[in-house]
Amino acid sequence: MAIPVRKYDAVVVGAGGSGLRAALQLSNAGLKVAVLSKVFPTRSHTVAAQGGVGASLGNMGEDNWHWHMYDTIKGSDWLGDQDAIEFMCRTAPEAVIELEHFGMPFDRNENGTIYQRPFGGHSSNFGEKSVQRSCCAADRTGHAMLHTLYQRNVFANTQFFVEWMALDLIRDHEGNVLGVTALEMETGEMMIFHGKATLFATGGAGRIYASSTNAFINTGDGLGMAARAGIPLEDMEFWQFHPTGVAGAGVLITEGVRGEGGILLNKDGERFMERYAPTMKDLASRDVVSRAMATEIKEGRGAGPNNDYILLKLDHLGPEVINKRLPGIREIALQFGNVDCTKEPIPVVPTCHYQMGGIPTNYRGEVVVPKDGNANTLVHGFYAAGECGCASIHGANRLGTNSLTDLLVMGKSSADSMIKFIKENDTHMDLPKDAGAFSAARLLRLDTQKNGENVYEVGNAMRQTMQAHCGVFRFPDMLEKGVAKIKEVAERAQKLEINDKSKVFNTARIEALELENLIEVAVATMISAEARKETRGAHDRADCHDRPGFVNGRDDQSWLKHTLWYKHDNKLDYKPVNLQPLTVESIAPKARTY
Amino acid sequence: MKFIIERYDPDQDQKPYFKEYDIQLEPSDRMLLDALIRIKSIDDTLALRRSCREGICGSDAMNINGKNGLACITKIVDLKEPVKLRPLPGLPIIRDLIVDMTQFFKQYHSIKPFVINNDPPPEKERLQSPEERLELDGLYECILCACCSTSCPSFWWNPDKFVGPAGLLAAYRFIADSRDQAVNERLDNLEDPYRLFRCHTIMNCVDVCPKGLNPSLAIGKIKEMMVRRGV
Ligand SMILES: Cc1cc2nc3c(=O)[nH]c(=O)nc-3n(C[C@H](O)[C@H](O)[C@H](O)COP(=O)(O)OP(=O)(O)OC[C@H]3O[C@@H](n4cnc5c(N)ncnc54)[C@H](O)[C@@H]3O)c2cc1C
Ligand code: SF4
Ligand code: SF4
Ligand code: FES
Numbered sequence: 001m002a003i004p005v006r007k008y009d010a011v012v013v014g015a016g017g018s019g020l021r022a023a024l025q026l027s028n029a030g031l032k033v034a035v036l037s038k039v040f041p042t043r044s045h046t047v048a049a050q051g052g053v054g055a056s057l058g059n060m061g062e063d064n065w066h067w068h069m070y071d072t073i074k075g076s077d078w079l080g081d082q083d084a085i086e087f088m089c090r091t092a093p094e095a096v097i098e099l100e101h102f103g104m105p106f107d108r109n110e111n112g113t114i115y116q117r118p119f120g121g122h123s124s125n126f127g128e129k130s131v132q133r134s135c136c137a138a139d140r141t142g143h144a145m146l147h148t149l150y151q152r153n154v155f156a157n158t159q160f161f162v163e164w165m166a167l168d169l170i171r172d173h174e175g176n177v178l179g180v181t182a183l184e185m186e187t188g189e190m191m192i193f194h195g196k197a198t199l200f201a202t203g204g205a206g207r208i209y210a211s212s213t214n215a216f217i218n219t220g221d222g223l224g225m226a227a228r229a230g231i232p233l234e235d236m237e238f239w240q241f242h243p244t245g246v247a248g249a250g251v252l253i254t255e256g257v258r259g260e261g262g263i264l265l266n267k268d269g270e271r272f273m274e275r276y277a278p279t280m281k282d283l284a285s286r287d288v289v290s291r292a293m294a295t296e297i298k299e300g301r302g303a304g305p306n307n308d309y310i311l312l313k314l315d316h317l318g319p320e321v322i323n324k325r326l327p328g329i330r331e332i333a334l335q336f337g338n339v340d341c342t343k344e345p346i347p348v349v350p351t352c353h354y355q356m357g358g359i360p361t362n363y364r365g366e367v368v369v370p371k372d373g374n375a376n377t378l379v380h381g382f383y384a385a386g387e388c389g390c391a392s393i394h395g396a397n398r399l400g401t402n403s404l405t406d407l408l409v410m411g412k413s414s415a416d417s418m419i420k421f422i423k424e425n426d427t428h429m430d431l432p433k434d435a436g437a438f439s440a441a442r443l444l445r446l447d448t449q450k451n452g453e454n455v456y457e458v459g460n461a462m463r464q465t466m467q468a469h470c471g472v473f474r475f476p477d478m479l480e481k482g483v484a485k486i487k488e489v490a491e492r493a494q495k496l497e498i499n500d501k502s503k504v505f506n507t508a509r510i511e512a513l514e515l516e517n518l519i520e521v522a523v524a525t526m527i528s529a530e531a532r533k534e535t536r537g538a539h540d541r542a543d544c545h546d547r548p549g550f551v552n553g554r555d556d557q558s559w560l561k562h563t564l565w566y567k568h569d570n571k572l573d574y575k576p577v578n579l580q581p582l583t584v585e586s587i588a589p590k591a592r593t594y
Numbered sequence: 595m596k597f598i599i600e601r602y603d604p605d606q607d608q609k610p611y612f613k614e615y616d617i618q619l620e621p622s623d624r625m626l627l628d629a630l631i632r633i634k635s636i637d638d639t640l641a642l643r644r645s646c647r648e649g650i651c652g653s654d655a656m657n658i659n660g661k662n663g664l665a666c667i668t669k670i671v672d673l674k675e676p677v678k679l680r681p682l683p684g685l686p687i688i689r690d691l692i693v694d695m696t697q698f699f700k701q702y703h704s705i706k707p708f709v710i711n712n713d714p715p716p717e718k719e720r721l722q723s724p725e726e727r728l729e730l731d732g733l734y735e736c737i738l739c740a741c742c743s744t745s746c747p748s749f750w751w752n753p754d755k756f757v758g759p760a761g762l763l764a765a766y767r768f769i770a771d772s773r774d775q776a777v778n779e780r781l782d783n784l785e786d787p788y789r790l791f792r793c794h795t796i797m798n799c800v801d802v803c804p805k806g807l808n809p810s811l812a813i814g815k816i817k818e819m820m821v822r823r824g825v
Pocket of ligand 2: 745746747748749758759792793794795796797798799800809810813
């Protein structure tokens with residue numbers, strides 16, 4: 001049976017912050033847009049972001065985008081591309097003001113301007129002292145932002161396909177991207193969305209780890225689809241572990257708590273961050289704080305009966321500040337940590353949070369791959385933005401608040417690129433004859449598999465392998481074993497079996513398809529991590545710590561480069577970091593201290 | 595622990611029925627959603643929506659022992675056994691615990707859920723005082739879970755005509771925004787025997803809202819504005 005086809009100018013996969021920002025731009029340009037999402041747009045995981053969106057508005061004191069840019073480059077441990085970083089930091093104020101005009105309910109200062117709070121790694125005057133740069137709506141910034149962007153799309157009449165799951169990217173034999181195949185959950189029917197330009201805004205894949213701040217739906221579908229279609233994944237070894245996930249539950253406690261004055265204590269009640277980061281202390285970069293916490297726990301100074309967590313103290317802020325600026329945190333601490341944080345500290349541990357790597361793009365959101373000697377050749381008709389893209393703004397470690405900024409800036413810039421591209425290429429290219437056959441075969445396999453593997457067991461095996469072999473601290477022998485293990489799990493994932501054979505809202509099928517995407521991300525991560533023989537940002541190798549000539553274990557001579565992993569044969573390739581900003585001078589690599 | 599869950603798959607069932615589950619929970623299963631995921635790992639045909647597992651996305655609203663709530667922030671220890679789970683009442687069932695929310699979102703969309711301001715945007719942010727901003731607290735936090743509207747008798751009888759508590763809370767969120775210029779237009783939009791005035795202050799909505807919001811209060815404020823406008 002032929003698979004039905006629908007034609008659009010632009011196909012957007014994902015309705016989180018980045019997808020919605022892009023969709024708005026595309027709709028306002030008068031294009032015919034289809035936005036696909038696995039969930040109703042306001043249920044996307046952007047809704048969970050708490051602490052704020054970073055922009056040097058300077059509402060609380062002096063600030064400018066040059067300082068923001070410096071902080072971001074330093075935060076990235078110099079793996080970020082400086083053109084993309086300049087672009088984001090320079091555009092951020094405008095992007096945030098625009099969001100305010102859309103109706104975002106930001107917190108306010110007495111003079112009516114947007115309130116900004118301090119956040120980790122954000123400083124004034126090139127690292128001198130902490131600065132207030134995070135624009136927020138209490139501790140519900142992501143919720144406020146996602147709803148505002150959705151509301152704006154309602155105004156713009158954007159066409160949504162809610163509870164549709166994209167399955168595979170469609171490319172012709174020349175590699176041009178022509179859209180996606182997708183499954184309607186309610187009916188179980190498949191359709192082809194044929195686009196002149198296609199954007200992936202599918203978010204992160206934090207569910208490859210056992211302990212994660214991410215939602216169940218964060219399964220790296222965009223990365224899986226790209227990898228299966230021959231697109232490499234960039235810098236997948238870099239995963240951010242957020243310092244403060246609720247111990248045992250994984251639910252996030254925003255860094256905004258420390259921004260407002262909260263501090264981390266070990267079992268002796270010592271504010272240990274003073275030892276690790278004398279200037280920024282509890283507001284050092286996340287990789288630094290997470291590593292310090294893991295060290296405290298490892299050396300027996302963790303709190304609790306098993307000495308396995310750290311205490312986040314904020315009761316000294318007083319109930320008034322907590323209720324006004326951190327009301328959601330109070331709820332979460334009660335529900336998931338069983339503590340009243342106006343009286344007691346919250347037990348926290350470093351928890352997988354954010355994927356710095358992703359589908360390689362430039363700062364215009366255009367997907368780029370190596371071809372014929374050019375490391376950054378455009379893939380015709382393909383774009384990526386948000387957490388699934390890698391421009392690379394965040395390099396080896398993202399600063400808090402910079403993801404929401406990234407969603408706004410890259411969502412818009414990718415859409416602008418698409419608008420220009422569609423103007424220049426205003427006809428649909430022909431679909432290959434067998435478009436959709438690959439997806440159909442995958443679905444058929446899943447429905448007819450006998451004596452296969454259980455989705456939950458394989459998923460658990462993957463999550464535990466990643467957690468044990470590729471966590472905050474990484475050891476060469478564990479990584480090597482991890483590679484063998486994760487490949488084994490990936491083998492098993494090719495034979496997933498489900499009992500549910502219904503056409504109607506078959507969530508077992510969805511979860512199996514999601515696991516097939518997660519496993520691509522897990523393999524990419526483990527293999528890229530094993531290969532990178534240095535410590536940089538979130539990638540900490542025990543065999544590459546302080547060595548003469550290599551500060552903090554970073555090896556700029558050999559490893560100041562981006563990893564590219566290909567699904568085919570697990571091939572690795574590398575490309576240079578762009579140290580050249582657009583209009584200002586390069587910031588040269590140096591030792592990173594906070 | 596014992597669960598009784600309403601099941602329905604239109605692909606094979608004539609009508610909904612109840613299925614019993616008796617399962618061994620692990621110490622790490624603290625919330626009802628954890629238990630449901632454990633059940634699903636044994637019986638993968640059980641269909642439900644879920645995502646954030648922290649009460650912020652609004653996916654897993656369901657009727658829990660007779661009261662609407664979110665599975666992910668409902669503690670297992672607080673539940674009476676056997677735990678009886680049904681889909682949200684009053685909306686068409688798609689499958690098992692998944693309901694068709696089209697009508698609910700239609701009502702949300704009908705109140706024009708976006709700030710309307712026709713002045714050319716200034717260079718910087720539109721100023722708003724902390725007091726003006728405070729007006730939005732208790733309104734903007736809605737997660738569109740539909741716990742309230744699907745526990746409201748007026749919404750059950752007239753889901754196509756009565757906006758319902760969630761939609762009206764959203765309506766007031768924009769009326770109360772100092773940046774919005776369409777207050778009169780918004781009130782006109784609700785001036786109708788059904789859209790607003792079907793609310794008889796039964797207060798079910800307030801009782802169930804998992805975010806502690808008070809749609810009834812917002813509805814009261816809109817009604818007050820209508821009256822004031824009338825005289
Ligand atoms: C708890 C938490 C708190 C955070 N707080 C902050 C913060 O304060 N500041 C900050 O800057 N960052 C924060 N972050 C990070 C930031 O929120 C995320 O990186 C960002 O929201 C991701 O947005 P996105 O648009 O890329 O994707 P998402 O918001 O995750 O959206 C992905 C979208 O893609 C859709 N999708 C995925 N796969 C498919 C498919 N196969 N078919 C169809 N649709 C699909 C989904 O349905 C969804 O609509 C936080 C993250 C977490 C987890
Ligand atoms: S107070 Fe009004 S809206 Fe709320 S449940 Fe009662 S009738 Fe419905
Ligand atoms: S008002 Fe409360 S119950 Fe109603 S939809 Fe919003 S969050 Fe849910
Ligand atoms: S899973 Fe998101 S609200 Fe429960």
